[in-house]
Amino acid sequence: MAVVQHLQHVVESQQFSRQLLDELMTRASEMEREPHRAAGRLQGRVMAALFYEPSTRTRLSFEAAMLRLGGRTMGTDNAHEFSSAAKGESLEDTIRIVNGYADVIVLRHDEEGAARRAAAVSQVPVINAGDGRGQHPTQGLLDVYTIRAELGRIDGVKIAMVGDLANGRTVRSLAYLLSKYRDVQVWFVAPPQVAMRQDIKDHLDQRGVRWSETEDLESVLATVDVVYMTRIQKERFSDLAGYEALKGVYRVDAQTLRKLQANSIVMHPLPRLDEIATEVDTDPRAAYFRQARNGLFIRMALLDMVLS
Numbered sequence: 265m266a267v268v269q270h271l272q273h274v275v276e277s278q279q280f281s282r283q284l285l286d287e288l289m290t291r292a293s294e295m296e297r298e299p300h301r302a303a304g305r306l307q308g309r310v311m312a313a314l315f316y317e318p319s320t321r322t323r324l325s326f327e328a329a330m331l332r333l334g335g336r337t338m339g340t341d342n343a344h345e346f347s348s349a350a351k352g353e354s355l356e357d358t359i360r361i362v363n364g365y366a367d368v369i370v371l372r373h374d375e376e377g378a379a380r381r382a383a384a385v386s387q388v389p390v391i392n393a394g395d396g397r398g399q400h401p402t403q404g405l406l407d408v409y410t411i412r413a414e415l416g417r418i419d420g421v422k423i424a425m426v427g428d429l430a431n432g433r434t435v436r437s438l439a440y441l442l443s444k445y446r447d448v449q450v451w452f453v454a455p456p457q458v459a460m461r462q463d464i465k466d467h468l469d470q471r472g473v474r475w476s477e478t479e480d481l482e483s484v485l486a487t488v489d490v491v492y493m494t495r496i497q498k499e500r501f502s503d504l505a506g507y508e509a510l511k512g513v514y515r516v517d518a519q520t521l522r523k524l525q526a527n528s529i530v531m532h533p534l535p536r537l538d539e540i541a542t543e544v545d546t547d548p549r550a551a552y553f554r555q556a557r558n559g560l561f562i563r564m565a566l567l568d569m570v571l572s
């Protein structure tokens with residue numbers, strides 16, 4: 265496997281060139297196709313998972329990835345309470361300390377910019393596993409991998425990003441990554457209270473990516489290749505009334521599927537609440553569980569890249 269660019273920290277999607285994306289996708293495909301060939305590659309290496317916010321997929325798929333590569337893992341969930349952050353230790357000091365114990369740090373934090381702060385003081389690679397409303401680059405990468413696997417291409421893809429776009433770090437990371445591909449078209453489907461933030465729109469303009477905004481999901485269903493649903497994120501609202509006003513605003517169900525093209529797909533970073541009805545799960549276009557599984561291969565490939 266040719267390494268085209270050395271990857272140290274993984275903080276934000278902007279740091280991935282098209283060439284690096286191609287290399288990562290190829291490596292993840294190899295991990296998926298021939299997992300036994302990668303077994304033992306990271307033997308003797310240790311991953312620390314520092315999670316200040318809850319997680320199922322990111323935490324467990326990173327652990328599974330490290331274990332499948334022959335490495336070992338340690339870490340803390342609910343780190344605000346169960347690490348010395350509870351005694352007032354700064355994130356920077358925690359990272360400096362963990363540098364002495366681990367070869368790579370996977371960090372999820374509730375503050376936007378936390379991964380960048382951690383990387384600034386870390387000698388070992390820091391991988392951003394989600395920083396507040398900021399980014400979730402490894403989710404964006406597995407989303408790109410999923411689109412490629414499901415549709416056979418990323419160039420030319422038409423995607424609707426739906427729901428809580430202002431607070432959604434996954435759609436932010438995905439938008440940055442998609443801007444590296446040709447002829448991508450994006451529809452931001454959201455109520456004005458949680459519309460996509462201006463920095464992403466400016467970035468897409470700079471990259472010449474066509475995008476538009478609507479509140480009407482139905483109006484784009486027949487056009488798009490990907491419906492990317494997101495949860496209205498209760499934990500990011502300062503007032504409950506603001507959340508209550510928006511929850512349930514978009515829902516994909518059997519009726520929605522009838523308007524979708526036969527070869528389009530429905531994606532979701534998960535967890536879902538009521539924005540995708542469970543009746544959708546058995547439709548072949550429901551890609552979200554396959555998408556979650558793809559996180560394992562992308563994270564195996566990423567750990568292999570940063571530790572090789």
Ligand code: CP
Nearest residue numbers: 319320321322533534
């Ligand atoms: N998609 C995602 O980040 O899920 P978790 O919060 O369960 O890790």
